[in-house]
Amino acid sequence: MDFLADLVNLLRQVKCIAVLTGAGVSQESGLRTFRDAQTGMWAQHKPEDLASPEAFARDPKLIWDWYAMRRARVGEVEPNPGHFALAEMEKMVPNFTLITQNVDGLHRKAGTTNLLELHGNLQRVRCSECNLVAKTWEENLEVPRCANCGGLLRPDVVWFGEPLPRAALESAVEAARACQVFFSIGTSGLVQPAAALAYAARNRGAVLVEVNLEPTPLTGKTDFFLQGRSGEILPGLVGAVWSP
Secondary structure (H helix, E strand, O other): OOHHHHHHOOOOOOOEEEEEOOOHHHHHHHHHHHHOOHHHHHHHHHOOOOOOOOHHHHHHHHHHHHHHHHHHHOOOOOOOOOHHHHHHHHHHHOOEEEOOOOOOOHHHHOOOOOEEEEEEEEEEEEOOOOOOOOOOOOOOOOOEOOOOOEEEEEEEEEOOOOOOOOHHHHHHHHHHHHEEEEEEEEOOOOOOOOOOHHHHHHHHOOEEEEEEOOOOOHHHHHHHEEEEEEHHHHHHHHHHHHHO
8 A cells, every 4th residue: 555655654764753542552452441341330330430539539448449450450461562563663763752541551561661641550559648659558458548648549540520640741742742743543532632632743744643443533634544453553564664
């Protein structure tokens, strides 16, 4: 396909790439999305009943147990070829930033280092009072408390009604505005403010590349739309561009 050859030739020349990933990348490792994970006893709860400051204040044990279950599931899966291809891309591009909406930590596990986690990380916990990140904690019968101030520990993720981490968001916007090529991978293009990053890149002249199973609101604005699984498309693309 000529358009794919054009993309390969372009990527061989660029020095600055920004990537945004969403739930579709993690689904290929066997992880369910937040809502899809609400099965069994969790199906009776609305999403905001399991992911908001108000819900945690009302029933911290319920919320702690929900995230403990999700942490355990993340521990059972491994990065997929898409994760590893992006880690390899980072090695080949002088200026590379990976921005993710995922909280599973699989990008870091695959080897990506310049990583911005917009929605936090499921594998971290912090104090709900002083915000200190806990180095260790016990998954016991009660909600563990902060060693610093005694406050209840909570998942270090962004809940409904909470702002994204300011430093991470500012760095993501900066990376989007500076890049020559912007990849949108496995994301619906609907969740703000992450969805605006592709447009910020486009407005500064970046080439937009989307990798997704289905078209999204962004598709019509992209220069290259690669339809399919990122775990299949990305390894082939990286190999075509940077193989010896």
